[in-house]
Amino acid sequence: SMREAGRGRIVLISSAAGVRGMPATAPYSAVKGALERWGESMAGEIGPFGIGVTILVTGTYDTEIITDAGTTDVRDLDGPYARHHRTMDKLGRAMMKRAARPPEKFAAGLAKALESPKPFVKTAVGPDARMLLLANRLLPAAGLHQMTRLMMGIPRFGALREKGTADG
Template identity: 35%
Template sequence: MTLSSESRSLAVVTGTSTGIGAATARELARHGFHVLAGVRRDRDAEAIRAPGIEPVILDVTNPEHIAALTARVRADPQERPVRALVNNAAIQANVPIEAFGIDRWREMFEVNLFGQVAVTQALLPDLIAGKGRVVNISSVGGKVAMAAYGPYAATKFALEAVSDSLRRELSPFGVHVVVVEPGAVHTEMLGRAIAGAEESLAAMTPEQRSRYGRLVHAVNEQAISSTKSGLPAQVAATVIAKAITARKPRTRYTVGREAALLTLVRFLPDRVMDRILAAALRSHYPSSETPPVTPRVPKVYNA
C-alpha cells in the first residue's frame, strides 16, 4: 500500500476519544488517510477533529450509529475506498468473576466483542471491495487471564478467536486481518478500570469483600506500578499504522516488552504459570488483613 493510495483512502477507527484510539487516528491522518474517527460524545468529536480526521458519533453497541457510519462510507463525496478498520473501542474492569454482576458481563461483551463484530460485519463489503485491512485491538489479556481480569480477558480471548477465523475467511479476497496486543500503555482506560473495581468492591457482600478485597487492591496497585514504566499511546499507534501500511503484515503485533513476554510464557504448564503470576502479584498486597480502599490513579496516567 503506497502513500499515494493512502491519500485517496478512508480509515475507520473506533474509540478515538482518548488513548490508543486518538493516537491512531492522528497517526493515520499523518500517513495520508482520511480518518473517520468514532467517538461517543460531541465534545470528544471537537477534541479529535483535525485535518484528515472527521469525527463520527459512534457507540459500537448502537445499530443506528453503525448504520449511519456505513451510509457515510458509501456516500463519500470523493468515492474513496475503505482501506482500514481499526476496532479499538473497549471497556475494562478488574473484578473477580464471582463479584462481577452478570449484567456487567453482558455490557462488557457488547462493547468489547459484539460491537466490534457488528461494525466489522457492516463494513466488510466495503473492505472486500477495497482490499482493505481489519485491525483488531486485543491485549495481553487476550493471551493470559490473570486474577481479577476474567471478564475483560474473556472478551479479548474471544476477539482473538474471531480474528483468527475472520483472517482465514477473508484471505481469499485479499483482506488481511491483524491483531495488535498492547501491554502497559498510558491511557485513561486504567483509571476507568480502577473506578469500576471500586464500584464493584462497594457492591460486594461482606463475605465477598473478605475474600477479594485484598486481591482487588493488589491487582490495581500492580496495574498502576506497571503503567509507570508503560509506553505512550503513540507507540501503539505507530505499530497499528505499520500493521495497516505494511505490504505483508504479520498476523499479530505486540506492543511493549511486557506483551511480548506474556505471549511467550503462556506456553508454560498451567501450574507454573499460576505460580509466576501469583509471585508477581504478591508484593502488591497490603500488609493489613483489612481490605483497603482501592487506590486512585495519579493524573499522569491519563492520556
C-alpha cells in the same frame, strides 16, 4: 467496501488478558480471549477476498485504563475478592508510573500493523507484551499461571479458605 476493493486489513486490539486469563479481571480476560479467537476465525473467512486480520497485543501505555477515571467495572473492594482487587489496583498503578510508554508509541505500532501484507498476524506492541507472548510460547499453561499469580500478588491455592471447612 474492502471486499469490493479486494484488499484491506482489520486490526483487533487485544492485551495481556487476551493471551492468558488474568486474576481479578475475569470478564475482561474472557472478552479479549474471545476477540482473539474471533480474529483467528475471521482471518480464514475473509483472507480469500484479500482482507487480512491483525491482532495487536498491547503492552502498558500511559492511558486512564488502570485509574479510577478509566475503570468502569464494579469491583467490590469490601467483598471476598477485596484483597485481589486492592493488590491489582496497587500493582497496576505502580506499573503505570514505572513502565507505561507514551500513547504515540502505540500509534506507531498500530500504523506498522496496518502495512502488513500477511493474511493473519498476531503481534505485540511494547516490550512487556513481547515478553508475555514469548513466555506464552515457552511455558506450559500451569507454569504461566503460577508466574502470573506470583507477579500479581495473588495468594497461593487455598490460602483464603475459611477456618473450619472440610479441608481447613
